[in-house]
Amino acid sequence: MTILVEKRSGYRLITLNRPERLNALTLRMGDALYAALGEAEADQSCRAVLLTGAGRGFCAGQDLAAVGEAPLGDILEHYNPLIRKIRALPLPVVCAVNGVAAGAGANLALACDIVLAARSASFVQAFARIGLIPDCGGTWFLPRLVGAARARGLAMLAEPLPAEMAAEWGLIWQAVEDGKLIDEAHVLAARLATQATQGLALTKRALDAAEINDLDRQLDVERDLQAEAGRTADYTEGVRAFLEKRPPVFTGR
Numbered sequence: 001m002t003i004l005v006e007k008r009s010g011y012r013l014i015t016l017n018r019p020e021r022l023n024a025l026t027l028r029m030g031d032a033l034y035a036a037l038g039e040a041e042a043d044q045s046c047r048a049v050l051l052t053g054a055g056r057g058f059c060a061g062q063d064l065a066a067v068g069e070a071p072l073g074d075i076l077e078h079y080n081p082l083i084r085k086i087r088a089l090p091l092p093v094v095c096a097v098n099g100v101a102a103g104a105g106a107n108l109a110l111a112c113d114i115v116l117a118a119r120s121a122s123f124v125q126a127f128a129r130i131g132l133i134p135d136c137g138g139t140w141f142l143p144r145l146v147g148a149a150r151a152r153g154l155a156m157l158a159e160p161l162p163a164e165m166a167a168e169w170g171l172i173w174q175a176v177e178d179g180k181l182i183d184e185a186h187v188l189a190a191r192l193a194t195q196a197t198q199g200l201a202l203t204k205r206a207l208d209a210a211e212i213n214d215l216d217r218q219l220d221v222e223r224d225l226q227a228e229a230g231r232t233a234d235y236t237e238g239v240r241a242f243l244e245k246r247p248p249v250f251t252g253r
């Protein structure tokens with residue numbers, strides 16, 4: 001099984017599982033990951049996803065021994081839906097980058113909502129080393145996360161960016177002690193699973209929309225999505241809990 005799924009209380013742990021190849025992606029593995037995300041979305045009890053890798057790497061990108069599986073552009077017909085799925089998933093997706101994240105593997109991580117990385121992990125836009133361009137959203141994520149100059153350096157030099165520097169640059173949320181990574185990621189996923197799920201899903205939509213909107217248009221987006229958030233039971237509960245001076249009990253509805 002190249003993708004392992006474990007149901008936890010309120011969330012699912014999804015593990016990339018080809019450790020002998022640093023979890024390099026094959027088309028079947030990409031499709032299996034897509035299916036696992038779809039199953040998480042369809043499960044009413046699942047309110048967050050935690051993605052990580054088995055072994056010493058997170059994901060080394062496309063399996064270069066399997067590129068003959070399909071023409072280059074066709075490979076992305078399998079991986080692009082994966083990136084779109086993560087971005088559009090109405091659940092928070094936490095990524096625990098346990099080791100090197102290279103090529104499509106780096107950008108798979110960057111597609112997630114909150115990225116934690118072990119201090120020993122690194123991010124490599126490895127594409128330039130083999131004559132390719134950053135894909136799986138790399139050319140979109142990089143300049144938005146770290147700015148134009150750093151995006152170009154990362155993409156064109158293909159040097160590993162250590163986790164701590166990735167956090168300093170704003171590429172990821174946090175670098176964490178290696179031995180604490182998975183526990184901290186579980187705590188975060190479990191915490192997110194108790195939050196106002198629909199509000200978080202709408203937040204994802206608003207932040208993604210902001211990437212292309214001017215302020216005027218974005219204010220309209222916020223108005224419309226806030227109206228949706230305001231119709232959720234969790235909003236009612238959040239306000240009631242505040243007024244009653246107690247912690248809210250959100251149901252994700």
Ligand code: T3D
Binds near residue numbers: 061
């Ligand atoms: O259509 C399209 O658009 C194509 C899509 C492309 C998307 C992409 O992702 S392109 C980029 C592909 N990925 C890479 O170029 C990264 C290749 N890997 C590396 O540069 C290095 O392995 C790492 C920097 C990631 C890690 O280095 P290191 O020294 O820690 O590990 P290693 O010894 O290189 O790798 C360990 C094993 O995993 C090794 O196998 P072995 O020798 O023990 O049998 C290595 O060959 C294998 N491995 C690592 N990455 C890949 C891989 N095997 C296949 N494909 C890989 N991408």
